[in-house]
Amino acid sequence: MKLAAIGSNCVDFYVNINGGEAFPGGGPVNMAVYTARLGESSSYIGPVGNDKNGEIILNSLEKEKVDISHVRIEEGNTAVTEVSLENGERIFGDYHEGVMIDYSLSDADIDFIATHDFVVADFWGRAEQYLPILHKRGIKIAFDCANRLNDDICTAVIPYVDYLFFSSDFGDNENLRDQMRKIHHKGSGIVIAMLGEKGSLSYDGSKFIKFGIIPCDNVVDTMGAGDSYIAGFLCGIDKYGNISLAMENGAKTATKTISYFGAW
Template sequence: MKDNKKYDVITFGRSSIDLYSQNIGSPFEEIKGFDAFVGGSPLNIAVGCARLGLKSALLTGVGRDKVGDFILNFLKKENVETEYVATVDGARSSAVVLGIEPPNRFPLVYYRDNCADSQISIADVFRADISQFRCFELSGTALNMEPSRSAAFLAGEQAYNADVPVVLDLDFRADQWHDLLAYGVTIRSFLPYVKVAIGTEEEILAAVLKDPAMVTIKDQQISAPEIAGDIDEAIQTILNSGVEALVVKRGEKGSSIFLKDGQVIDVPGFPVDVLNVLGAGDAFAAGFIYGYLKGWDWAKCCRMGNACGGFVVTQPGCANFNPHLETIEKFIEEKGGF
């Protein structure tokens, strides 16, 4: 890919302070204390890309508050460009409270009423000038309400017209939508701008959902719903929208790439002991984008994504624990290479 751009990647959407349980394994009701990290899928991806050596920026919003200062301070230390982070008067920076009960229970609570990152505006997008980036990444929750929805569509349009590849993280968070069916309607409307879509099987099913009763959320695991449906049909629906590739994250099984020409590539994951799955998908996206911008083939891009995701599930948080390039290269080498 051409590298005559000012930056490598800009990510768009959520940013938050994440309060992770210090009492790993304890039920949420028994938590005694929390560690303060940062989070939000686009923020995690921007940090992950920066740690791998890409020039990354974040398009989001924070409140004029100390939580916003906390988020900005972290981003600056991580060399993520904050020029396009809007400080929104009258809104609050987001927060998330998370439990850690490995191997398969990770409840979380969002605090996003009047959140600043949903106030990203059309003016903010014009100010960012998407054409100066080699890649534009959008996380699906940015589409859940105005004004960030319109701003996201404008950014997608700008990227498409400037031949900047758009990577969409499907990022389904059921409790962030006024109607579960609205998620699919909105995502499908955005797909014509998208070159690569990334999601779990559940997120892919949510993108074509026809009945809210098909969604089940247990133990307040908002990031890991159970969704009924025909996954093959759902995958084909997304491919029919015109995306070049649909990447399916399969956890410990690795990932699969479905291409518009009908080709399917299965890429194995890395065996690890799981501590916390929250943030692993964002680490995957960062690793994938790194490989994509390096011009790697699909399988190698996903193998890099699998490695980054596999590394982060062994850690107690998200962005704060994304691997640096030398760390993940060693991880890959020790576990069999690409």
């Protein structure tokens, strides 16, 4: 499997750890790393600034054996998300977008992405405009709507997405299932709701499948849990061709992630 992760990246700056500590992150970056750690091939395509935080991201991705040949170094600051940690739960503060604000994909980037089996993007990555183009190129597309499912960006990408992920705090209920049916009816392939401690729920147009969690003995930091679930799911669906096994693989990957500080 070859995964192309496109769009958003940032340094997660934990304001209450050691007087302030920076970790590389951002949804697509995280997914590329988790995919590489699962033994598959991954690339990250996106912009970083020509600053110390940009170096942190690039050096860290190289160490994780993620292809960074199409990372663009721009004049300016790398995106930063301020984070505080309270009882193992990450609380997001201010977000400084930096060079992400003007990012776009080149024709060469699109040709490179099309050499992969899957492409994954998220709500914050400014990649939604390219999904119709990539859809025509025949690459399988995954998109993370996070908790912004009803936003115009998520509504616009539905017809081009093979695997649409989103987060919900309310667990499995009929309202959630009805929402997932409507998303699939609008053109999405498999719809996956990530329900935190309540596991996950998928819908493929004919049936719902539930999967719980893999218990973690020591939850340290939930940063990256959803991203690691997505990477695990995509690796699982590619390897097994089975939704239940893909969901289990996602849950296993997420459990590893929440046992340490930072996304990875």
